[in-house]
Amino acid sequence: MAGKARPASDVPAWLVGMPLSYWVVGIVLLFMPVLANDFVLFQILGWSFILGMIALSLMFLGGYGGMVSLAQMSIAALAGYMVAILGTSGVQAISLHWPWWLYVPVAIIVAAIFATMIGALAVRTEGIYTIMITLAIAAAFFYFTRQNYTIFNGYSGFANVVPPELFGINWRRPIPFYYLALFCAAISYLVVVYVSRSPFGLALQGVRDNPRRMAALGFNVVMHRVVAYTFASVIAAVAGILLVWQNAQISPGTAGLPAVIDILVIAIVGGLARPIGPFIGALIYVLLRTFSPDVLLTLGLPGDRFKLMIGLGFLAVVYWSPDGVLGLWDRWRTHRRKAADPLTGQGGAP
Amino acid sequence: MxxxxxxxxxxxxxxxxxxxxxxxxxxxxxxxxxxxxxxxxxxxxxxxxxxxxxxxxxxxxxxxxxxxxxxxxxxxxxxxxxxxxxxxxxxxxxxxxxLRRTYQISLLFNGLSVLDNVYLACRGVSRGRYSLIRPRRNDALMQSAFELIEAVHLGEVAETKVAELSYGQQRQLEIALALAGAPxxxxxxxxxxxxxxxxxxxxxxxxxxxxxxxxxxxxxxxxxxxxxxxxxxxxxxxxxxxxxxxxxxxxxxxxxxxxxxxxxxx
CATH class of the missing domain: 3.40.50.300 (P-loop containing nucleotide triphosphate hydrolases)
Structure with a gap:
């Protein structure tokens, strides 16, 4: 087959075709350490990237696969636990002191196996039952880690879990950690965008829209769904490892039911339609969670009612825009385009 | 050939x-x-x-x-x-x-383009169903997808979303899906x-x-x-x-x- 070769060019097509907004966001994120202080880098943005990645793994399953899994936080936490158990922590009796290049991949693999088992259980159910099964697994994981002392060190969990001093850098310092989290988040985002148009991703969307037809095209629908759980778990596992390094500790509360539900809230508030949604949702969540106590105190209300703010925010988004902030944004853009005169193309955008 | x-x-x-x-x-x-x-x-x-x-x-x-x-x-x-x-x-x-089949009431992937629909059908009966690598225009399967689209006279709407096709075109696409691979x-x-x-x-x-x-x-x-x-x-x-x-x-x-x-x- 003699396909016509594209004219040779120094710059790849995808780079030329990238919208301006991507460039702006990319450059701002890269130079953020110049603009922001350590608190914003570490606590606000670092944490947003991590929660965004866990919510991204839910977005991949929910948005492309039509499967809402509440177990993604538990999968992330299992990877975090593996880092504490296999690597180094304050609990000398349990931790095995493996080197980082061994415990990081093993942690991801263990989390992926766990997720595959969850998937195998959950994919034969639909809609509300998938949510129920994964919620039950998340609850079981929480209680198991709290009651098991031989492996998970029960109620107190593990403290002093720090990242390795690779290249002589302390990766828990705000600027290195910011770049580490940014790197992982950006890679996860790009991988999900890329995979969504791969045979696996396209077929997953086909399974979401029409499982019966997919089977009639030769696809093993059940297996495809299970593999989607495995794939999504890798992103959640990487985020879980970052999370334990950021907090320097992990305990059952990391994947307690409130945390499990927060991931759902983040994904829904951001929007399940595109991979950027979870990161927007995570940033909103972290900002609300960090600053709402101050706002509440200013208003003369007790500061520990920040959950009320998050709840109200969630309610508002779900009420006015069931497809999240992304949906709000899309509607605003369509509206602006429609406002333009169809003949002259003018008068819409200011 | x-x-x-x-x-x-x-x-x-x-x-x-x-x-x-x-x-x-x-x-x-x-x-x-x-x-x-x-x-x-x-x-x-x-x-x-x-x-x-x-x-x-x-x-x-x-x-x-x-x-x-x-x-x-x-x-x-x-x-x-x-x-x-x-x-x-x-x-x-x-x-x-x-074995292949078409449906009395079209069962298509409305959110995807005609090309994606036919490509999925070609992929379903070949290896690499779980491939994470995006297909390129000159891949063999992509080529057979294009050939099938031409064969059912849908060449002009290859990039169109299925939801936007006419009823007759959807019926033709339904047939293209059944002809994918080696039926x-x-x-x-x-x-x-x-x-x-x-x-x-x-x-x-x-x-x-x-x-x-x-x-x-x-x-x-x-x-x-x-x-x-x-x-x-x-x-x-x-x-x-x-x-x-x-x-x-x-x-x-x-x-x-x-x-x-x-x-x-x-």
Missing amino acids: SLLEARRNIGDMLGAAGTGNALELRGVTRMFGALAALTDVTLSVKSGERRAVLGSNGAGKTTLFNCVTGDFLPTSGTIRLFGEDVTKFPPYERIRRG RFILFDEPAAGLSPTERSELVQILTSLPRHIGYIIIEHDMDVALRVADSVSMMHNGRIFKEGLPSEIENDPEVQQLYLGGGHG
Whole structure:
């Protein structure tokens, strides 16, 4: 087959075709350490990237696969636990002191196996039952880690879990950690965008829209769904490892039911339609969670009612825009385009 | 020589070599509760044979298709595909053995483009279903997707979302999906339903120009279409096959005219 070769060019097509907004966001994120202080880098943005990645793994399953899994936080936490158990922590009796290049991949693999088992259980159910099964697994994981002392060190969990001093850098310092989290988040985002148009991703969307037809095209629908759980778990596992390094500790509360539900809230508030949604949702969540106590105190209300703010925010988004902030944004853009005169193309955008 | 031609030639050789039955049903019964949708259906279709299944609404024609593809398991009886007992096989295993089907009401992926739909169909019957690498324009499977789209006259709307296609175009896409890969036996479920006369003759042209080794069963209410594209005809009524014959015999059979044409010739 003699396909016509594209004219040779120094710059790849995808780079030329990238919208301006991507460039702006990319450059701002890269130079953020110049603009922001350590608190914003570490606590606000670092944490947003991590929660965004866990919510991204839910977005991949929910948005492309039509499967809402509440177990993604538990999968992330299992990877975090593996880092504490296999690597180094304050609990000398349990931790095995493996080197980082061994415990990081093993942690991801263990989390992926766990997720595959969850998937195998959950994919034969639909809609509300998938949510129920994964919620039950998340609850079981929480209680198991709290009651098991031989492996998970029960109620107190593990403290002093720090990242390795690779290249002589302390990766828990705000600027290195910011770049580490940014790197992982950006890679996860790009991988999900890329995979969504791969045979696996396209077929997953086909399974979401029409499982019966997919089977009639030769696809093993059940297996495809299970593999989607495995794939999504890798992103959640990487985020879980970052999370334990950021907090320097992990305990059952990391994947307690409130945390499990927060991931759902983040994904829904951001929007399940595109991979950027979870990161927007995570940033909103972290900002609300960090600053709402101050706002509440200013208003003369007790500061520990920040959950009320998050709840109200969630309610508002779900009420006015069931497809999240992304949906709000899309509607605003369509509206602006429609406002333009169809003949002259003018008068819409200011 | 294009890929499609090469595949057809190999297929023709295989078809000529295979003397057995493409599809063989023995005593297939399917119950829905107390209702028998199919009762003791025995049917064999030779390799490369084209069979029309006629019958009134509710005669069990679509249930027959659903049992053959594996959407439903038969309550009793056996189904053999190319000599192999596939009675208990899941649908995708039967599809990978060369069976295809179209649906009476189009089951397409409305959020995806025409090209994506056909590409998925091509991917479904080849390896790399779990591939994470995006296909490129000049990949072999992408090329066969383009060829199929041209073959059903949808070249101009290849990048259009399925939801934006006309009804007739969706029916054509439905056929393209069934022709993906190397089909050996196809089940067409009322492909002409709702088509204009022009579209109907296009459909007849597509069906009659299929390579001879590809056999099919076609459910069709339009006798004109059915008898032009079929080598033989089976008549169904109340979940049973009560008559088989050549198109000319069936057309002139008084019992058939009574039942199916409502005595229109009388």
